[in-house]
Amino acid sequence: MNYLIRRLAAFPLVLIGVSIVVFIAIRLVPGDAITAMLGTEAGLLTPQQRSSLAAYFGIDQPWPVQYWRWFTGLFSGDLGISVTYGKPVLAVILERFPLTLELALLSMLIALAIGVPAGVFAATRNERPADLGVRVAAMIGQSTPSFVVGLVLIYILSAGFGVLPTMGAFTPLWQDPLQNLGQMILPAVTLGCAFAASVTRVSRSAMLDVLSDDYVRTARAKGAPERSVIWRHALPNALVPVVTLSGIEFGYLLGGAVIVEQIYALPGLGRMVLEAILQRDYALVQGSVLFIALNFMIVNLLVDLAYVALDPRIRLEGR
Incomplete structure (x- = not known):
């Protein structure tokens, strides 16, 4: 406390x-x-x-x-009037933030769904061909800029399947979930794949450290199934660095993925801040950066609290 x-x-x-x-x-x-x-x-x-x-x-x-x-x-919630939009800054931010929040959540889910299993798979096959393949794929994914991934995905869809990603007026999730998903899935995959590479490398390294601990060897000596040893005993303790990385990345995503929002014409927070800077919209830039900083601090605080849930040995009072 x-x-x-x-x-x-x-x-x-x-x-x-x-x-x-x-x-x-x-x-x-x-x-x-x-x-x-x-x-x-x-x-x-x-x-x-x-x-x-x-x-x-x-x-x-x-x-x-x-x-x-x-x-x-x-103190009264007045962040000023936006020169660009001609209305209160807080109203403009709250209009754009739901899209950025949805994009960040979808990207995070995709990254964790790919990265954690891939890291565990590689760690349990350490120094084998499968491990080498995962490490090479993760290195390529981490080295490839997100705008390159986005352009490649658009090209594959257009040249290979004859379709283009849904752009134009953004449809909120609560109005039409299917149309919203059609607009958001490709940007989320673009961001999620890049982040999945980092998650894979961190989770693999953490799993290798945990698999050499005494309690894992004890569980195996008692005859516990290998699947139980990996997913029940080892993985929860290996997730602490993954949570740290996820929290930092999620904080950045809440600031807006400017390049991806530009590529897919998404009216998100990052694109809005870029336009505000170009327009010298002082009030909007100040309010947006303050809002992003607050989100980042809240996410970091939640990450610290999540440490205790994952590893009860950690005591925040002593940090």
């Missing part, structure tokens, strides 16, 4: 630090929000019109004043 309280107490300090860094960083990018929003038409504005727009979006004051206004608004 003390560990949990300390971690929760650190959340505000981390978020304040993140907010200051992103506030300064986005304003160091050349250009301003009004020019990025209007393009060449910005040159047609009169000084009074430009001043009015700057005042409306809150960028007419010195940086410390802008930051203080934005920071104090956080």
Whole structure:
């Protein structure tokens, strides 16, 4: 409990630090929000019109004043007004986040469904041809960029089967689950395959360490079936590093898979942040990064709590 309280107490300090860094960083990018929003038409504005727009979006004051206004608004859930969308930043983020969350969950399920069994399979056949094949496949998967995997999958579908992935207007899961799955499965496979390679290597290494422990040899000496030794005794203890890797990767995925969202034209959080940076949408960038940082900290906290469920020998109070 003390560990949990300390971690929760650190959340505000981390978020304040993140907010200051992103506030300064986005304003160091050349250009301003009004020019990025209007393009060449910005040159047609009169000084009074430009001043009015700057005042409306809150960028007419010195940086410390802008930051203080934005920071104090956080306590009431006001993250500012998006220049790009013309509505509250929090509303824009909450519109995009469900897609990113679904993509992250599907990618994670695919990665674990492939990576953990492959790692166990390789570890139980250590230094045999099957183990070498899994290791080579994992190395290739880990070295291949996700955009290459995505383009190859699109090419295979179009050239081999004469179909293209479903793009266009995104359909939420609660409206039409089948159509939603048709839009999400290929991006999820693209991300999941790349992550599965990392899971395979980590789970194989962890299983090799666990299989040499005394309690595994004892279970075998007592005549326990090999399947029970592997999946019941060894695997739960080998999952601790896998959980660590999964938590870190899931936190990154919640930040948005920018390249994959661009390839498949998905209106997710990562693509939105990229567009906000290009448009110098200060409020949207600040709010999005703060939201992503909060998600990442929550995921890391849940990962630490999961350690105890997987291995009762771990005591968080002593960490």
